[in-house]
Each structure stands twice: as structure tokens, then as C-alpha cells.
Amino acid sequence: MVKFDNKEALESYIQELQAKAQSPDKGLISLCSGPGCIIHNSDKIRDTLTEEMEKHGIADKYEIRLTGCHGYCEQGPIMVIDPGGIFYPKVELENIPQIVENTLVNNEPAEKLLFKDPATKKRVAREEDVPFYKLQTRSIFGKNRLIDPNSIDSYLAVGGYQSLAKALFEMKPKEIIAEIKSANLRGRGGGGFPAAIKWDSCSRHKGPKYVICNADEGDPGAYMDRGLLEGNPHLIIEGMLIGAFAMGSHEGYVYVRHEYPLAVANLAKAIDHAKQYGLLGEDILGSGFDFDLHISKGGGAFVCGESTALMASLEGKPGRPRAKYIHTSEKGFRDSPSNLNNVETWANVPLIIDKGAQWYAAMGTDYSKGTKIFSLVGKVVNTGLVEVPMGTTLREIIFDIGGGIPKKKQFKAVQTGGPSGGCIPEQFLDTPVDFDELTKLGSIMGSGGMIVMDQDTCMVDVARYFIEFLIDESCGQCNPCREGLKQMMAVLTRICEGNGKQGDIELLEELGTMMQKFSLCGLGTSAPNPVLTTILYFRDEYEAHIYDKKCPAGVCKPLFHYEIDEEACTGCTLCAKKCPQEAISGEKKEPHEIDQEKCIKCGICYDICKFDAVAIR
Amino acid sequence: MAYNNDIDWEKIDDIIDEYSSDKESLLMILQDINELYNFVPPETIPVLAQKLNVPKSLIYSVATFYKTISLEPRGKYIVNVCTGTACHVRGAEKIIDAVQDNLQIDTGQTTQDGLFTLETVRCLGCCAAGPVFTVNKNMHGGLDRSSAINIIDDYKKNAS
Numbered sequence: 001m002v003k004f005d006n007k008e009a010l011e012s013y014i015q016e017l018q019a020k021a022q023s024p025d026k027g028l029i030s031l032c033s034g035p036g037c038i039i040h041n042s043d044k045i046r047d048t049l050t051e052e053m054e055k056h057g058i059a060d061k062y063e064i065r066l067t068g069c070h071g072y073c074e075q076g077p078i079m080v081i082d083p084g085g086i087f088y089p090k091v092e093l094e095n096i097p098q099i100v101e102n103t104l105v106n107n108e109p110a111e112k113l114l115f116k117d118p119a120t121k122k123r124v125a126r127e128e129d130v131p132f133y134k135l136q137t138r139s140i141f142g143k144n145r146l147i148d149p150n151s152i153d154s155y156l157a158v159g160g161y162q163s164l165a166k167a168l169f170e171m172k173p174k175e176i177i178a179e180i181k182s183a184n185l186r187g188r189g190g191g192g193f194p195a196a197i198k199w200d201s202c203s204r205h206k207g208p209k210y211v212i213c214n215a216d217e218g219d220p221g222a223y224m225d226r227g228l229l230e231g232n233p234h235l236i237i238e239g240m241l242i243g244a245f246a247m248g249s250h251e252g253y254v255y256v257r258h259e260y261p262l263a264v265a266n267l268a269k270a271i272d273h274a275k276q277y278g279l280l281g282e283d284i285l286g287s288g289f290d291f292d293l294h295i296s297k298g299g300g301a302f303v304c305g306e307s308t309a310l311m312a313s314l315e316g317k318p319g320r321p322r323a324k325y326i327h328t329s330e331k332g333f334r335d336s337p338s339n340l341n342n343v344e345t346w347a348n349v350p351l352i353i354d355k356g357a358q359w360y361a362a363m364g365t366d367y368s369k370g371t372k373i374f375s376l377v378g379k380v381v382n383t384g385l386v387e388v389p390m391g392t393t394l395r396e397i398i399f400d401i402g403g404g405i406p407k408k409k410q411f412k413a414v415q416t417g418g419p420s421g422g423c424i425p426e427q428f429l430d431t432p433v434d435f436d437e438l439t440k441l442g443s444i445m446g447s448g449g450m451i452v453m454d455q456d457t458c459m460v461d462v463a464r465y466f467i468e469f470l471i472d473e474s475c476g477q478c479n480p481c482r483e484g485l486k487q488m489m490a491v492l493t494r495i496c497e498g499n500g501k502q503g504d505i506e507l508l509e510e511l512g513t514m515m516q517k518f519s520l521c522g523l524g525t526s527a528p529n530p531v532l533t534t535i536l537y538f539r540d541e542y543e544a545h546i547y548d549k550k551c552p553a554g555v556c557k558p559l560f561h562y563e564i565d566e567e568a569c570t571g572c573t574l575c576a577k578k579c580p581q582e583a584i585s586g587e588k589k590e591p592h593e594i595d596q597e598k599c600i601k602c603g604i605c606y607d608i609c610k611f612d613a614v615a616i617r
Numbered sequence: 618m619a620y621n622n623d624i625d626w627e628k629i630d631d632i633i634d635e636y637s638s639d640k641e642s643l644l645m646i647l648q649d650i651n652e653l654y655n656f657v658p659p660e661t662i663p664v665l666a667q668k669l670n671v672p673k674s675l676i677y678s679v680a681t682f683y684k685t686i687s688l689e690p691r692g693k694y695i696v697n698v699c700t701g702t703a704c705h706v707r708g709a710e711k712i713i714d715a716v717q718d719n720l721q722i723d724t725g726q727t728t729q730d731g732l733f734t735l736e737t738v739r740c741l742g743c744c745a746a747g748p749v750f751t752v753n754k755n756m757h758g759g760l761d762r763s764s765a766i767n768i769i770d771d772y773k774k775n776a777s
Binding site (some may be wrong): 035036038039040073074076217218220221222223226227258259260261296297298300301304313314315316317318319320329375377378379383384391415418449451453462465466469473475572578580601603604607 | 639640641642643644645648656671672678679682683684685686700701702703705706707708711726734738739740741743744745746747749754756757758759762763
């Protein structure tokens with residue numbers, strides 16, 4: 001075991017590792033093993049791969065590295081083979097012999113297993129040429145595929161902890177804060193508040209101080225923090241170390257979701273390894289700087305994304321927020337000065353220290369710098385984690401990188417910012433995405449959740465979904481949030497059930513405005529956003545529910561029924577076979593019919609019909 | 618069921634010791650006990666209150682505030698359907714309906730034989746594989762009505 005007590009020892013060790021990694025005798029097989037890929041057997045793939053390599057006597061020629069998320073989740077599990085960066089998507093167990101024989105033994109790609117570009121219909125061999133990756137700038141997330149999260153050496157091999165060494169030995173705390181300031185790093189958790197202002201304020205207060213990482217990621221549909229923490233935990237630790245040194249803190253906490261067991265495990269291991277190497281604990285690298293880092297597991301409460309609530313939770317209390325008359329940078333965790341940033345914010349710090357504020361600030365828009373990781377999910381072809389420079393347009397993200405809407409359906413809206421965000425319609429697709437532009441549209445960037453919705457999504461139902469979520473998650477302390485949400489839910493429910501009446505839309509607007517003005521914390525003030533933006537951009541859909549008693553998208557069960565279009569039906573019998581209620585009847589090659597009495601509107605027939613013969617009426 | 622009124626007090630002590638009886642670790646201690654029995658047996662609460670030197674009311678308020686803690690006995694298999702936005706737009710509601718129909722219970726309830734508890738969770742971060750659910754710690758993705766029911770049936774078979 002190595003323990004570094006000076007900067008030079010660390011640097012020469014890194015050089016040794018890098019020389020070894022570049023050795024031409026050993027290749028690297030990197031296999032994505034995030035939870036999404038574990039569902040698809042990525043752990044068994046490793047075993048089969050090892051067996052197959054042994055058969056060919058080449059087991060020692062390649063290192064198999066189980067890594068965190070590669071981002072292109074729709075194509076998981078993903079295997080990339082170096083040298084060459086040969087990219088295999090959706091790897092299945094039975095593909096392994098062919099991959100081993102073609103690529104590892106004969107050094108050529110297994111043509112039929114390569115990624116097929118849906119636009120050109122051509123096979124693409126190299127990862128860097130896959131359109132999904134080609135259009136991104138993965139300065140933070142791209143290293144995931146080179147790193148075994150359970151090995152500190154693989155982080156060091158990509159130059160890890162060199163920014164820490166630079167910060168400790170070549171910079172004064174004030175210079176670090178100045179660097180973060182001129183990079184204009186804004187908090188990635190959602191608020192977009194300049195990190196340097198928080199850091200500076202915390203550094204000026206005396207007494208024990210705490211740095212905290214918010215890894216609770218409560219936004220449904222967002223998982224970039226999980227991807228980073230699982231795949232590259234040392235990056236977060238290094239960022240926190242640099243921040244702690246700049247602010248004069250000696251103790252830190254990572255507050256991580258209980259629902260992310262792999263992230264908790266990988267982070268715990270990373271902390272242990274960093275301690276063993278002398279990168280955490282006392283007298284780090286012989287600099288005289290002490291810092292200790294702990295993990296605290298969250299309890300599944302969305303409101304704990306609010307900094308004061310999170311700190312209450314860290315203290316072992318219910319996670320209820322308080323009004324921020326006094327900032328947490330002065331009185332936060334244990335009533336001491338505390339600085340809280342989100343996972344992605346911390347992940348940016350080593351990069352800025354390494355490459356400099358100028359390099360960083362060259363990416364992005366006037367007031368939002370650097371890159372942002374989005375979790376692109378919902379009704380989109382290429383689901384996954386996407387990292388692009390700030391200012392990339394929604395259209396580029398959803399259509400160029402995301403590949404557009406599956407099954408030739410129509411784009412309807414994109415929901416950004418989770419339950420505190422809003423739904424953005426088609427006419428704003430060319431908006432450059434940054435903190436301020438999305439705010440102008442009534443939505444927010446939030447932590448980076450981007451949920452794409454197509455013609456089959458009912459906007460009233462989506463609004464109701466978010467309000468229902470927020471009712472569950474409101475801490476209940478203040479009236480506007482607790483009661484306002486309940487009343488909104490009552491109105492939305494009656495609209496969805498076909499009992500909406502004139503004045504309901506105005507009532508929702510009034511309730512929303514009241515909550516925005518008078519709620520205690522960020523959860524309550526942003527809670528009406530999904531309702532207000534859907535009213536703003538999809539008022540006609542609300543009106544169809546209220547006045548025509550119709551749900552145009554076919555989601556609100558009391559307001560529609562399924563019918564088979566006689567003209568389009570070929571009598572293929574698939575729907576009749578799949579119907580769980582046996583509600584569909586008809587002769588082969590003759591138009592079928594749905595018995596409305598038996599139909600439970602489960603939508604299976606609508607989803608599976610290849611001829612678009614099932615219609616929503 | 619995992620729980621039959623027998624509490625392994627030694628294990629409970631170990632958990633408390635692991636956190637050095639630190640009252641700031643109350644939530645994590647409750648989570649560990651919850652993991653052991655699939656819920657927090659009410660008998661443990663006075664003991665915790667004494668060892669951590671906190672009022673029982675605080676323990677109840679923490680246990681009821683956070684979703685990961687249950688004070689009611691739960692089944693051997695906890696089916697947790699993800700209702701995150703990505704799963705919602707891909708039909709999580711239909712999966713819940715299917716499991717409810719199959720197990721003849723509502724969300725939040727446990728089957729009479731104590732085998733299954735059905736719950737929902739706000740996001741498991743596996744959005745690309747949605748709709749997803751977990752059964753205990755095993756993740757199942759790309760579900761539709763019939764595959765969801767098949768998975769539940771497999772667990773039933775394995776249990777009998």
C-alpha cells in the first residue's frame with residue numbers, strides 16, 4: 001500500500017500508472033455496469049467474456065474494466081474495446097464469442113454487432129464516431145468509461161488528484177475562490193447561484209465549517225448525479241477537498257440517496273482508498289491540511305434538496321426547511337458555517353483548477369459557463385445522459401443527439417427541471433439552454449432532467465402527476481404549499497375525471513400565483529410551475545377536458561375510449577390475443593371490434609397495433 | 618415473514634454501536650434496522666431512545682417523515698414500482714394496476730400471506746429502462762403488463 005506524504009511522490013506514481021496504461025501490450029475492455037445495464041446482464045457478460053478469452057489463451061492481453069454509466073443508456077450494456085475504441089451496443093451473452101474472435105483475436109470489428117446509425121443505415125465502429133457521442137462535449141462525464149470506480153489507481157491514471165495537489169501547493173485559498181469566480185461556476189443543483197459567492201461568504205466566517213455534497217437527486221427522471229457518483233466517485237471527493245481547502249473546512253458530508261445503493265457502496269470504497277493513500281484524513285500530502293469525509297444516507301424526501309432541510313436531516317432530524325433569514329454559509333449544519341453544492345458542481349471544480357478558468361469560461365453562454373449534463377428521458381429515441389456546452393439548443397439535444405421521437409410520433413413538449421420546472425412546447429425548441437433562457441420560458445434548468453413527451457402524453461395529467469408528487473413531498477409546515485397543493489390537486493383531478501367547470505383554469509392560476517409569492521421554501525414557490533406552464537402553453541388541452549369532456553391524448557380514462565378503425569384493421573388478431581380482458585373479437589383477416597363494457601382501457605391494443613388501427617375517441 | 622416478534626437485540630446493539638450511539642445518525646440506524654426486518658419494530662423505539670438519549674417523539678417523527686422507514690410489518694418481497702416522470706410517461710400507472718390486480722392489494726399494502734408488499738418510489742435513476750420496478754434489491758426493467766405479472770409469478774413460485 002502506498003501512502004503519499006508529499007506532492008512529488010503522488011506525481012511520480014501517477015506518471016508510472018500512465019506509462020503502464022499506455023503500454024501497447026495490454027488492451028482495455030470497458031463494460032458499462034450502471035444499474036440500467038445490470039438489468040441487461042452486464043455482470044454475466046464479464047464472466048462469459050473471461051471464459052471465452054481463456055479459451056483463446058488471451059486472457060492476460062486485455063483488462064476487463066467494469067465501469068459506471070457511459071451515458072448512452074438506450075444502447076446498454078455497452079462494451080468499448082481499446083486500442084481503437086471499438087464500440088459494441090446492446091451486448092448480449094451470445095455475442096461474446098464473435099466479439100472475442102473478431103476483435104480480440106483477429107483485430108477487426110464484428111461488423112454485424114456494431115452500432116447502426118439510423119440516419120445513414122451505416123455501421124459505425126468507433127465510439128467517437130457514434131452520433132450520440134460525436135455531438136457532445138463530455139469534459140466531465142467522458143472519463144467514466146476509463147475508470148473503474150472501485151480502483152483509485154484508475155482515477156489517478158487519468159490524472160486524478162493532480163488538481164488537489166496544485167490547489168494545496170501552488171495556490172492560496174483566496175486564489176482558488178478567485179479562479180472559481182472567474183470561471184463563473186454556477187450551482188448545478190438547480191438554483192444556478194454562483195458557487196464562488198457562496199464559497200467566499202463561507203470562507204469569511206469563523207469556527208468549524210462544513211462542506212456538504214447534495215447527492216440526494218430527488219428529481220424524478222434525473223440521474224446524472226447517480227451516474228457521476230457511481231462511475232467517478234473520486235472526482236467528487238477531489239472537488240470537495242479543493243473546496244474545503246479554499247474555505248478552511250476540515251470536515252465534509254456527502255448526503256446520498258438511500259435508493260442508490262451502488263452509489264453509496266462505490267463512494268464508501270473511494271473514501272477508504274483515498275484515506276489509505278493519504279489523500280483524505282490528516283496532513284494531506286504533507287501539506288498540513290486535514291480533511292475528513294463522511295457519508296450520510298438520505299431517507300427519500302424530496303424536500304431535502306432544500307439546503308436547510310438537508311442540513312436538518314444530516315443532524316438526524318426530520319428534513320424540514322427553515323426560512324433563510326440567516327444564510328447557511330453563516331449558520332447551517334450544526335449551526336456552523338456550511339457550504340452545500342450538488343454533485344455536478346463539485347465535479348466541475350477539479351477541472352477548473354486543472355485547466356484554468358479561462359478554458360472553462362470559453363464554453364457556454366454569456367452568463368452560464370461550462371458544460372451541463374442532462375438526463376434525456378421519456379419519449380425519445382436515444383435515452384441517456386448527455387453532456388453539452390451551455391447554450392446548446394433544445395432541438396440539438398432532443399433531435400440531433402437524442403434522435404427525436406420514437407415510433408414516428410409527434411413531439412409535444414419537453415419538461416425540464418423536474419417538479420419545480422415546466423413544460424416547454426415545440427415553438428421554443430430553438431432556445432439555447434442555459435439557466436436564464438429557461439427561466440424566461442417559465443421553466444428552469446434544475447438539476448438537468450429533460451423529459452420528452454409525445455402526442456400520447458396528456459399535459460393536464462402531467463401537471464396532476466407533478467402536483468400529486470409534491471403533495472407527497474411537501475413538508476407541510478406552511479399553509480400556501482400544504483393547502484395550495486391540495487386545492488390544485490382537487491381541481492386537476494376533477495378536470496381529469498371529466499367534471500371540470502368554467503373558472504377552473506383561472507382558479508389554478510390564482511392558486512399558483514399565491515403559492516409562488518407566499519410559500520416558505522423553494523419547493524412551495526416553484527411547485528405551481530408545471531401547472532402554470534401547461535396552462536400557458538397548452539390551454540386548449542385544458543379546455544378540451546373541461547368543455548368538450550375529451551382527453552385528446554387518450555390518458556384520462558373517463559374521457560376517451562378505444563375504437564378499432566375498420567378501414568385500417570387488417571384482422572391480424574394480435575390485439576385480440578394480447579387483450580387481458582378478452583374484450584376484442586373478430587375473424588381473422590376481418591376488422592376486429594372492442595367490447596366497450598369489458599375494456600379496461602389498459603392501452604395494450606393501442607401500443608401493439610402495427611397498423612395504427614386502434615384509435616382514441 | 619421475516620418478523621415474528623423475535624428481535625435479535627444483539628444485532629440491534631451492533632447497529633447502534635456501529636454509529637457510536639450518535640444521535641445525528643438516527644435516520645441511518647433506523648434504515649439499518651428497517652433493512653434487517655423490512656420495517657422498524659415498535660419495540661425497538663424505547664431502546665433506541667434510551668441509547669441515543671433522544672425523546673421517543675423525535676424517533677417517531679423521523680420514522681414517519683422519511684419514506685424509506687416503515688413502522689408497519691412488510692412482506693418478504695417488497696415490490697417498489699418506480700413512478701419517476703420517465704416511467705410515468707412510459708406507463709408506470711399500468712404496471713401498478715397490473716401488480717395490484719395480480720396481488721389483490723392496493724399500493725402500500727401487504728398480501729395476507731405476508732409475501733408481498735407493494736410500494737412506489739419516486740425515481741430509481743434507471744430512466745432508460747423504464748418502466749422499472751425492484752423486488753427487494755433486484756431491478757427489473759422494460760416492463761409491460763404481462764412481463765410485470767410474469768416476474769411476480771416467478772417470485773410466488775420460488776417462495777412456495
